[in-house]
Structure formats: C-alpha cells, structure tokens
Amino acid sequence: MQVALFDLDNTLIAGDSDRLWGDYLVEVGAVDAETFAAENERFYQQYVAGTLDIDAFLAFALRPLAEHDEEQLLRWREAFIREWIEPLILEAALDLIRTHRERGHRLAVVTATNRFITEPIVYRLGIETLLATEPERRGGHYTGRHTGTPTFQEGKVTAVGRWLRDEGLDDRERWFYSDSLNDLPLLRQVEHPVAVDPDDELRREAEARGWPVISLRDSR
Numbered sequence: 001m002q003v004a005l006f007d008l009d010n011t012l013i014a015g016d017s018d019r020l021w022g023d024y025l026v027e028v029g030a031v032d033a034e035t036f037a038a039e040n041e042r043f044y045q046q047y048v049a050g051t052l053d054i055d056a057f058l059a060f061a062l063r064p065l066a067e068h069d070e071e072q073l074l075r076w077r078e079a080f081i082r083e084w085i086e087p088l089i090l091e092a093a094l095d096l097i098r099t100h101r102e103r104g105h106r107l108a109v110v111t112a113t114n115r116f117i118t119e120p121i122v123y124r125l126g127i128e129t130l131l132a133t134e135p136e137r138r139g140g141h142y143t144g145r146h147t148g149t150p151t152f153q154e155g156k157v158t159a160v161g162r163w164l165r166d167e168g169l170d171d172r173e174r175w176f177y178s179d180s181l182n183d184l185p186l187l188r189q190v191e192h193p194v195a196v197d198p199d200d201e202l203r204r205e206a207e208a209r210g211w212p213v214i215s216l217r218d219s220r
Helices: 017-027 033-049 054-061 063-067 070-088 091-102 115-125 154-166 181-187 200-209
Strands: 003-006 106-114 130-138 141-147 174-178 192-196
Touching: 003 091, 017 033, 017 070, 017 106, 017 115, 033 054, 054 063, 054 106, 054 141, 063 141, 070 115, 070 141, 091 106, 091 115, 106 115, 106 154, 115 130, 130 154, 154 181, 174 181, 181 200, 192 200
Parallel strands: 003 106, 003 174, 106 130, 174 192
Antiparallel strands: 130 141
C-alpha cells in the first residue's frame, strides 16, 4: 500500500485555517480585537517568510482554548467550519483525494495547525488520518499549551516517520502535496513531492529539482 500525504492550509483548502480561526475569534468577540488581530497577522507573516517561532505562536494561538468553556468553543467551531471553511474547500482537491483513494493508497493530512481546528475539516475531506499539533488537555479542559512535537517543519518529518513505523508503512512509496516553503524538510524526503499553488521559494525549489507544480485552484 502506497501513501499519500497532504498539507491542509492553502493546499487542500483555499486559505489558512489557523489564521482564519483567529480572525473568526475576533469577529465573535472571543478575544481582544485590536491586540489579538495584530498578533495574529504578525505571526502569519512570519509563517509566510519561514521565520515563525512555533512555540511562541502556539502559546498565543492556543490561549483562547483555555479561556472559554468547551461547549462554547465547539459552537464557535461548528459555525466557523460551516461559514468560513466550507466555501474554501477545493473541488479539485476532493478529486485528487478521490484519485489516490481509488488507487488504494493510504491517506493522511499532516498540518501544523492544531487538532481542535483541523479535525472536523479533515473529516469533511474524507481523510481518515490526521497528524496535527496537539493541544494539551487536563481534567477535561484545554490548558493553552501543546503536547509533544508540533507538526511544523522538521516536526512533520518526525510525526510522519512515527506514524509510518506504527502502521508498518515505513518502506512504502510516498506522495506529499504542499504549498509552503515550511514543508521543504518533508518534501525532500518523499519519493513524490508535489508543489501545490506554491509560494515563491517553494516554486523555485520545485523547479530546480524538477518536482511537479500543480494548481488546485484553477477551477475556482
């Protein structure tokens, strides 16, 4: 069984769910609008530039999970997925997922965005495995911290390697689809790296290495 790995944000969906969740929290009044929005944008620009301090970002991004009742968080998340994420799901991405499934491949999303945000999105996409940054829970409540190694940059390599070993798939042929320079560590390790609507640095790397460059947004 071969393996198809997918980044999520700006790859299978036409936007960044982590950034958008922050914008949504501002809109519903869950966070201080002025300070949170500015920090959210600052961290996103660092991510785009490949300079993000992932621990500092997670301390910021996971704090709202600890500051609100979980039932309220789930209500917000349900509305967020319905109103903000559903319109960003790419038909060509669903076709790509379907093609790999029909070929009998094992599918997984590997994303730096935390599981609270991404789990229902990946479920909606019909992919059975999610490797994501894990928010910490204690006593049935989120703490505002993360557990384990964030699935970011080299952390994606670590998470995928562990999952492949656990599933007995570590000797299988692998595809990985991503838009971001932050995913170069994993793209360089798989047999079939594919740049999807890539940022400028990833496009240069893909062209230099002869990797396929595709768009899933052409039909939008």
